Structure formats: structure tokens, C-alpha cells
Amino acid sequence: MTRYLINRLFISIPTLLAISVVVFAILALAPGDPMAEFATNPAITAEVRENIRRSLGLDQPIYIRYVKWLWAFMRGDMGFSFNSRSPVVNLILQRLPTTLWVVGTAYLIGALLAVPLGVISALKRYTLFDQVVTTLAFIGFSLPTFFTGILFIILFSVQLRWFPFIYNSTLRVTNWATFLAQVRQSIMPVMVLVLFQAAVLMRFVRASMLEQMNRDYVRTAKAKGLRNFVVVNRHILRNALIPVVTLVALDIPTVFTGALVTEQIFRVPGIGALLVDSIFRGDTPVVMAITFIYAILIVIFNLVADILYGILDPRVQYTR
Amino acid sequence: MSASIPAPSQAAVPERPPRTLWGDAWRRFRRDKLALFGAMTLLAIVLACVFGPLVYTASHSQIDFSRSQMPPNWAHPFGTNDLGQDVLARVLRGGRVSLSVGITSMLVAITAGTLIGAISGFYGGWLDVALMRFTDLFLSLPQLPVLLMVIFLFRESLRRLAGPETGIFMLMVLVIGSLNWMSVARLVRASFLSVREMDFVLAGRAIGAPAHRLIWVHIFPNVLSPVIVAATLSVGTAIITESTLSFLGLGFPPDTPTWGRLLFDARDYLEQAPHMAFFPGLMIFLTVLSINFVGDGLRDALDPQMRPR
Numbered sequence: 001m002t003r004y005l006i007n008r009l010f011i012s013i014p015t016l017l018a019i020s021v022v023v024f025a026i027l028a029l030a031p032g033d034p035m036a037e038f039a040t041n042p043a044i045t046a047e048v049r050e051n052i053r054r055s056l057g058l059d060q061p062i063y064i065r066y067v068k069w070l071w072a073f074m075r076g077d078m079g080f081s082f083n084s085r086s087p088v089v090n091l092i093l094q095r096l097p098t099t100l101w102v103v104g105t106a107y108l109i110g111a112l113l114a115v116p117l118g119v120i121s122a123l124k125r126y127t128l129f130d131q132v133v134t135t136l137a138f139i140g141f142s143l144p145t146f147f148t149g150i151l152f153i154i155l156f157s158v159q160l161r162w163f164p165f166i167y168n169s170t171l172r173v174t175n176w177a178t179f180l181a182q183v184r185q186s187i188m189p190v191m192v193l194v195l196f197q198a199a200v201l202m203r204f205v206r207a208s209m210l211e212q213m214n215r216d217y218v219r220t221a222k223a224k225g226l227r228n229f230v231v232v233n234r235h236i237l238r239n240a241l242i243p244v245v246t247l248v249a250l251d252i253p254t255v256f257t258g259a260l261v262t263e264q265i266f267r268v269p270g271i272g273a274l275l276v277d278s279i280f281r282g283d284t285p286v287v288m289a290i291t292f293i294y295a296i297l298i299v300i301f302n303l304v305a306d307i308l309y310g311i312l313d314p315r316v317q318y319t320r
Numbered sequence: 321m322s323a324s325i326p327a328p329s330q331a332a333v334p335e336r337p338p339r340t341l342w343g344d345a346w347r348r349f350r351r352d353k354l355a356l357f358g359a360m361t362l363l364a365i366v367l368a369c370v371f372g373p374l375v376y377t378a379s380h381s382q383i384d385f386s387r388s389q390m391p392p393n394w395a396h397p398f399g400t401n402d403l404g405q406d407v408l409a410r411v412l413r414g415g416r417v418s419l420s421v422g423i424t425s426m427l428v429a430i431t432a433g434t435l436i437g438a439i440s441g442f443y444g445g446w447l448d449v450a451l452m453r454f455t456d457l458f459l460s461l462p463q464l465p466v467l468l469m470v471i472f473l474f475r476e477s478l479r480r481l482a483g484p485e486t487g488i489f490m491l492m493v494l495v496i497g498s499l500n501w502m503s504v505a506r507l508v509r510a511s512f513l514s515v516r517e518m519d520f521v522l523a524g525r526a527i528g529a530p531a532h533r534l535i536w537v538h539i540f541p542n543v544l545s546p547v548i549v550a551a552t553l554s555v556g557t558a559i560i561t562e563s564t565l566s567f568l569g570l571g572f573p574p575d576t577p578t579w580g581r582l583l584f585d586a587r588d589y590l591e592q593a594p595h596m597a598f599f600p601g602l603m604i605f606l607t608v609l610s611i612n613f614v615g616d617g618l619r620d621a622l623d624p625q626m627r628p629r
Binding site: 022138141146264294 | 453456457460461462464465466468469470472473556560563564567568569580583586587590591594597598601604605608609612613
């Protein structure tokens with residue numbers, strides 16, 4: 001197990017390095033100049049522009065910039081944003097709580113909804129309940145989040161006037177009233193994510209349950225005369241949830257990236273919104289840092305999923 | 321494809337036409353109501369987008385401020401937008417672009433995935449290891465950020481190279497396709513690994529069939545059904561990706577309506593003219609939903625284990 005873990009860690013380092021090279025190369029080789037907006041500004045002479053360029057380290061060849069960036073990143077220094085002239089770390093830390101609050105809540109609710117629905121739907125296969133739930137799930141994951149978001153705004157903000165459709169980032173939770181306001185403005189973005197997440201997960205839970213229900217050990221358990229409840233809870237569910245847990249772990253980074261669109265619709269000032277804005281402004285250090293953090297999350301959660309699988313399913317042998 | 325063993329009982333009933341793999345698949349597909357519904361809807365949408373603009377002749381680009389933001393009515397079934405352009409005409413136009421982006425990027429993804437998976441699975445060894453590392457690398461790339469980055473950074477140069485519409489189209493298709501081939505590659509590789517050990521491949525080898533013949537004539541047809549399912553579903557993914565990009569303002573130029581672009585344009589008018597957002601969004605949803613239904617139906621229909629004996 002430990003050897004496997006060390007092995008996997010060693011494999012993920014080159015992967016991460018390769019990703020950082022790819023992302024860095026895309027940004028560095030792209031036509032267009034991060035200094036372009038200074039070029040059109042008549043107040044800045046060519047000389048000053050050169051100085052700015054040098055102060056940002058842009059006069060050096062790509063590979064030197066890459067090595068410098070990598071070395072700094074490993075020490076936790078992500079550089080300065082071209083745009084706001086503040087450290088990238090600060091920008092990210094500023095946005096992180098919002099993203100975690102919205103995405104985290106959505107993910108939790110999604111999982112809490114999806115697992116019971118999937119289980120019941122599988123147990124009551126082909127009943128009306130099952131058909132309704134699977135159809136809803138199908139609709140849920142065919143609805144792109146940007147369309148659900150817009151539908152929610154039209155329905156709940158414009159028509160019914162229940163929730164505000166722009167997320168107020170200056171709101172500080174200090175008492176009960178502001179907490180309610182915070183909940184009220186988070187409901188729509190959270191629900192958009194929940195709908196999609198729960199739909200995907202529910203289908204997966206259902207499929208996983210169905211796969212286990214016909215196994216021999218279930219027949220044995222039933223033949224022993226165990227109550228149905230015990231068979232479902234102690235036998236089927238335990239095995240059926242193993243792949244579900246891995247999927248949940250694997251999906252956590254994608255939820256971060258998926259929130260990008262939702263954050264954009266409701267103008268939630270999270271990390272996704274920061275990334276989109278930075279891409280539009282050509283703010284390379286911020287884009288690089290966020291993209292690379294995403295990549296690290298993907299690799300880490302891949303590893304977590306693998307390890308979880310091994311812990312939950314003793315049949316899995318770590319041989320490599 | 322599948323070896324049929326002539327059973328003595330079959331000779332006794334000569335009236336029944338021979339059953340084929342595709343015939344069986346079609347029979348099962350037909351029985352799946354949702355899949356059939358999906359196929360019908362999809363066909364209707366495709367036909368409407370291809371031939372609709374010929375029948376419904378309202379201009380998709382004519383600006384008329386006196387008819388701005390009209391709700392759906394007889395003259396304009398889907399209403400008009402902020403510039404007084406007919407939304408139905410724009411939705412039909414946009415469908416052409418969105419559907420062609422979806423289908424073309426599917427072709428890119430499936431071609432790349434099949435090639436890489438086939439080579440990896442057939443040859444094995446260091447080539448397999450290298451290609452699978454490459455696949456893993458692509459799988460660990462954060463998809464949406466990379467997509468946004470590439471499109472944003474390279475669209476200007478491609479626009480200059482191939483014109484505003486074709487340039488973006490090429491970029492879009494290439495990028496969406498090249499971030500979507502990995503699951504197909506893994507799928508094809510896994511099937512190749514198991515099929516290449518079978519006796520009929522050995523027989524092919526023994527009579528001296530060259531590698532490309534073994535790959536494409538002997539092994540590939542056995543891998544076809546999962547590839548068809550993946551291809552169907554990936555059209556839906558590609559359409560969603562294109563719409564997402566357009567929705568974030570990174571897609572086609574404003575005068576080229578695509579479904580995502582129409583939604584993006586409608587964002588600022590949700591209070592006054594919700595129909596501007598509703599219809600293009602509905603089209604995306606219906607298209608993706610029917611593609612998913614068809615894909616699911618195909619998965620069941622093409623599964624050889626479900627084939628009645």
C-alpha cells in the first residue's frame with residue numbers, strides 16, 4: 001500500500017510538470033502581448049514599457065520564465081497579478097470562501113439527494129417512482145447549467161421576485177438577517193449546481209445498485225432469511241456505494257471548474273469568475289495559477305479516489 | 321461479424337428472413353420508446369435547421385428597431401430580439417452552426433480517439449505506455465479553463481488566417497475535439513486488448529494479414545458499437561461546450577447566431593424579453609436531451625449480450 005502510494009506520487013509529479021509546461025506554453029506562445037494595453041496608452045513611452053516588461057520578467061526567454069515561475073510556485077509564491085498589482089495568492093484567497101460556500105453546499109445537497117433517490121429508484125425498478133426519478137435525472141443532466149440558470153432567473157427573480165439575481169459580494173454575515181439574505185442569494189446558484197450534480201450522481205447510484213442486486217451474495221443473504229432492510233443496507237448498499245464514493249472524489253475538481261459558468265451567470269465573485277475575468281484581461285499570472293491549482297486538484301483527487309477504492313474494496317490489490 | 325451456427329430447426333422455417341446484427345439492433349432500438357422519441361425529435365430539429373430557413377424566409381439579420389423585443393406573435397412565432405431581428409430565423413440559422421460544430425468536433429474526437437486507442441491496444445509495449453501517458457495527461461488537464469484560454473488567445477490569429485467565421489469554426493472544432501477523445505481512446509484500447517487475443521485474429525495473422533488489415537478489417541468492427549454510442553453522446557457534449565463558450569462571450573462573432581450566442585445576447589434582457597433566452601435555450605436542451613436518449617437507446621440496442629439467441 002505505502003509502496004503503491006509512493007509509486008503513484010512519483011507518477012503524478014511528471015504529469016503535473018507536463019500540465020504546467022502545456023499551460024505555460026499556451027500562454028507564452030499565444031499571439032498577443034500582455035503589454036498590449038500599455039502600447040495604446042500614449043502616456044507610457046516605449047522606454048517605460050520596456051521597464052515594466054523587465055520588472056515583470058517578460059524580457060527573458062520562455063524556458064527561464066518557466067523555471068522561475070515553477071520554482072516560485074513551489075515555494076507558494078504565485079507572483080503578482082498584471083491587472084490589480086496585488087499578489088495572486090491574495091486574490092485567490094479573497095475569492096475562495098465564496099466558491100467553497102456555493103459549490104460546497106451544492107455538492108453536499110446534491111449527494112444527499114442523489115444517493116437515497118438512486119437507491120430507492122433501483123429497489124423499486126420500473127415503478128412509477130423509478131420512471132419519474134430517472135426521467136427527471138435525464139432532464140437534469142441534459143440541461144446545460146447556463147440554461148437552468150437563466151430559467152431560474154426568469155422564473156424566480158423576474159416573475160416571482162423571490163430571490164435577487166445578482167449575488168451581492170459585499171454582504172457580510174453578522175446577524176440572523178444578513179445570514180438569511182446570504183442564504184436567499186445563494187439559493188439559485190446552489191440549486192443550478194445541485195440539479196446537475198444530483199442528476200449525474202443519481203443515475204450512477206442507480207446503475208451501481210442494479211449491478212449489485214443480482215449478485216450471488218445477495219441471493220445467499222436473502223436465502224438465509226435476512227430481512228430485506230438488512231440485505232439492502234448491510235449487503236447491497238455497502239458494495240454499491242464503493243464506485244459512488246470514487247466518483248464523488250473524482251468529481252470534486254470538476255465541480256470547481258463547472259461552477260465557472262454558474263458563477264458567471266449569477267455574478268458570484270468566486271474563483272471561476274476570477275479565472276474568466278483574468279483570461280479576458282490577459283492576466284497571465286492569475287490564469288496560470290488557477291489553472292494549475294485545478295490541475296493539482298484533479299491529480300490529487302484521482303489519487304484519493306484510487307486509495308479510497310482500495311480501502312473500501314479489499315479485493316483491490318495494489319500491485320503496481 | 322458474428323458467426324451464426326446453422327441450427328437444424330431454422331431450416332424447417334424458411335419463411336423468416338435472416339436476422340442480422342443491425343436488424344436486431346434496430347428492432348431493439350424501436351422498442352425503446354424514449355430512444356425513438358429522441359430520434360424523432362433530433363430528426364425534426366436537424367431538418368428544421370437545414371431546410372427551415374428555406375421555408376421560413378424571414379431575415380435573421382435585418383435590424384428594425386420599431387419591432388424591438390416583441391413577444392411571440394403570429395408574424396414572429398418566437399418574438400423578436402433587442403434589435404428587432406426575428407428570433408425564430410436566428411434560432412434556425414444558429415442551429416446550423418451549433419449542429420455542425422457538434423458533429424464536426426465529434427468526428428475529430430472519434431477519429432483521434434479511435435486511432436490512438438487502436439494503435440495503443442494493437443501494438444502494446446512502449447508505444448502503448450507512451451500513448452496512455454499522453455491520454456492521462458489530457459485527462460488531467462482542466463478542460464474548461466484550457467478551452468477558454470486557447471480560444472481566447474488564438475482566435476485573433478485564426479480569424480486573420482481564415483476569416484471571422486471559418487477561423488473560429490476551425491478553432492472551436494479542433495479544440496473541442498482534441499479535449500474529448502480520451503474516453504474513446506481508452507474504450508477502444510480496452511476492447512482491442514481483449515479482441516486481439518482471440519483466435520480469429522490469430523488466424524488472420526497466420527494467413528499473413530498486414531497490421532492495418534488486422535486492425536481495421538478484423539478487430540475494429542468488433543469495437544464499433546461502443547464507439548457508435550460514444551460518438552452519439554459526444555455530439556451532445558460538443559454542442560454544450562460550444563454553447564458554454566459562446567455563452568461566456570468567447571464563441572462566434574456577434575453576427576453569426578449560434579444557440580449559445582443567442583443566449584449570451586439575451587442575458588441583459590431577461591426582464592423585458594425572456595423569450596429571447598427561452599427559445600434558443602430550449603433548442604439546446606431538446607437537442608442534447610434527444611441525443612442522450614438516442615445514445616442510451618443505442619447502448620442497449622447494440623449490446624451483444626442483450627441479443628436474443
